[in-house]
Amino acid sequence: ALLAPAARPLAGRHALVTSGPTHEPIDPVRYIANRSSGKQGHAIAAALAALGARVTLVSGPVAQPDPPGVTVVRIETAREMLAACEGALPADIAVMAAAVADWRVAREAGQKLKKEPGAEAPSLMMTLNPDILATLSHHAQRPGLVVGFAAETEKVVEHAIAKRRRKGCDWIVANDVSGTVMGGDANTVHLITAAGVEDWPELPKGAVAERLAARIAAALA
Ligand code: CTP
Numbered sequence: 001a002l003l004a005p006a007a008r009p010l011a012g013r014h015a016l017v018t019s020g021p022t023h024e025p026i027d028p029v030r031y032i033a034n035r036s037s038g039k040q041g042h043a044i045a046a047a048l049a050a051l052g053a054r055v056t057l058v059s060g061p062v063a064q065p066d067p068p069g070v071t072v073v074r075i076e077t078a079r080e081m082l083a084a085c086e087g088a089l090p091a092d093i094a095v096m097a098a099a100v101a102d103w104r105v106a107r108e109a110g111q112k113l114k115k116e117p118g119a120e121a122p123s124l125m126m127t128l129n130p131d132i133l134a135t136l137s138h139h140a141q142r143p144g145l146v147v148g149f150a151a152e153t154e155k156v157v158e159h160a161i162a163k164r165r166r167k168g169c170d171w172i173v174a175n176d177v178s179g180t181v182m183g184g185d186a187n188t189v190h191l192i193t194a195a196g197v198e199d200w201p202e203l204p205k206g207a208v209a210e211r212l213a214a215r216i217a218a219a220l221a
């Protein structure tokens with residue numbers, strides 16, 4: 001059955017969402033990763049689709065099922081995530097929930113690194129990855145509403161307010177990742193906008209996603 005237009009306030013809008021970790025290769029068999037499960041990002045993609053948006057979900061390697069009705073683009077590295085995001089533009093909404101690796105190994109080894117007898121353990125030389133949120137925030141085809149996340153383990157709101165300015169995004173969803181948030185089912189977040197800081201209660205990640213999607217729909221109405 002067709003839903004009434006009011007139930008699909010994001011009909012005709014394109015939303016770009018990132019989710020999950022990135023994997024940054026060391027050699028053909030090893031990589032650097034992080035604890036992101038993709039639960040929050042995938043739930044946001046599903047919630048935006050439920051409100052009628054056409055959703056492109058750019059995801060790192062996760063065990064989550066593809067949200068129904070969402071176009072999923074699978075990538076591994078931060079550089080692939082950036083290329084996939086730019087390739088998905090134009091978009092009305094961007095929500096960058098991925099835990100993008102800040103650094104990658106400067107020179108990926110073409111062959112598996114070997115333990116040579118008597119040799120020292122290798123040191124990894126790292127280099128900075130592109131910042132996808134900052135790039136989209138300053139893009140010629142900037143989405144109308146750009147929402148970032150801030151993963152913090154201390155001074156959560158203070159750091160997130162500074163991050164919002166630094167990245168040039170409209171909103172930041174700040175969360176304290178010092179506990180069981182990464183991989184867990186619940187999230188306690190603060191929504192930081194130009195108007196100030198909203199403290200949300202602890203909610204299941206699906207409920208955080210629905211509340212954020214409703215706020216996005218209201219902001220675009
Ligand atoms: N992000 C991104 N590209 C990166 C790093 C982060 O797009 N290379 C995005 C994340 O998806 C998130 C936001 O930027 O929406 C903030 O990520 P976070 O790791 O909290 O902040 P950083 O700017 O990387 O700073 P730090 O890790 O030092 O706190």
Ligand code: CA
Pocket residue numbers: 100101102
């Ligand atoms: Ca980071």
